[in-house]
Amino acid sequence: MSMQDAASGVALWRQVADGIERGIADGRFAAGERLPGETEIAETYRVNRHTVRRALATLAERGLVRAERGSGTYVEAPRLAYPLRSRTRFSEIVGAGGREPRGQLIGASEEPATRELARQLGLKAGTPLVRIEALRLADRTPICIGTTWLAAERFPDAGRVYERARSTTKLLAHYGVRDYRRASTRVTAAIVDATDAIRLDLALGRPVLVVDSTDVDADGAPLLTTRARFAAERVEFLVENG
């Protein structure tokens, strides 16, 4: 780093890469379009051309752009529209975008409910819960990692069931839950942590949307609560206003 870097702890090449990525995300650089030349980018960011090259190299590695020698660097990507409503189903949302939804079990375990989890599920603290960690993809692109907690008594062996079903909707159906809906949703953002970064195929330091939600059955009784981390650069939440 140097000069104009106000000791941010973020390398210049990374700032440039983020800037270009933002440009792609918000449409200033459309898919298929040619980016400005390396020299021009270097000028706009007031940075050395080598620094720009490093930024572009990381974007190319992540498949966001593609460099063509002698010609220029071209854009590759879009973003998944993800409505947050009462009826929220990952598979339906992804399917609606013409993409293939997939779920992949990372791990399942049993653990007692903390005070917070118990409150959300309407149980007593210490009640045994099943904790399921799952990765969700659209085609082959990782979208989010969700940690889900369910009461172990009502949903015994939920981990193994999810492994086969690969879908929350199907998991619940297996236990006779025909319908369910979103009771509460909290959204904030954070920086991806190291393990999530690997599974989401996300560079360290990228933002994630953190969604805490609780689903209830038709009678309003809590079924499960989830903390999901979405790769911010791949989704856009749509909030429905009633």
Added chain:
Amino acid sequence: MSMQDAASGVALWRQVADGIERGIADGRFAAGERLPGETEIAETYRVNRHTVRRALATLAERGLVRAERGSGTYVEAPRLAYPLRSRTRFSEIVGAGGREPRGQLIGASEEPATRELARQLGLKAGTPLVRIEALRLADRTPICIGTTWLAAERFPDAGRVYERARSTTKLLAHYGVRDYRRASTRVTAAIVDATDAIRLDLALGRPVLVVDSTDVDADGAPLLTTRARFAAERVEFLVENG
């Protein structure tokens, strides 16, 4: 950087600082509590004590923690609950949290509507718009920066009006709009850009929640559209599910 840094473009001290901040944000370190010692933190992050010291120094500078020589380092902070519903008023939300809402005009200008803005406001592309850039605070803490567009014909001089009113609700009231509601809300996250970072008093590389919203009057006619950037570490959105 070195060793365990997988060329992330984010300095180790910054990663440690983010980790601790996350710990504070999600309650692992409660306000007033003492953090683990510098040596212990260094061990958990597998990093030199000097690197931890740098991380703590930046957190201290931002007022998140306070170091006491010979004793330890202590936590200072909380987070604003921000409901996203049909009736969304910054002033009411902040006031409900027992804090003083403030608005501060950054700048106002006129510009023609892009296709996208025109669509959201139900106007023709090229229609003159007033663009207002404003910073919103709770007590003295910057919460978000919002860029708002309104039709120049219906809201002439809106910039100057906002400057005096310091509130969107009051601005609309000035033009005879008694009631309005949120018609659409889209949420995603990004990394703060350099200019926003300064105004939000946010370190470079921190995440922001980006909210695109459109407000309509009682008859459903679009009044204004806004793109707001919230300091993610200072707010938590609550999504109401109807």
Added chain:
DNA sequence: TCAAGTTGTCTATGTTAATAGACAACTTGA
């Protein structure tokens, strides 16, 4: 009072980030 544990400060050294300049290899349009 004192020992153990804490933050604060100093020196030293190797690694990575960023700049600078030059030129090769290639594409495109005049």
Added chain:
DNA sequence: TCAAGTTGTCTATTAACATAGACAACTTGA
């Protein structure tokens, strides 16, 4: 065909990051 503009690769130098070790200054509880 050729000139202008592009990406790719090399060498060299300076600033920032990170590690290592030692010790001072201070707080706390036994």
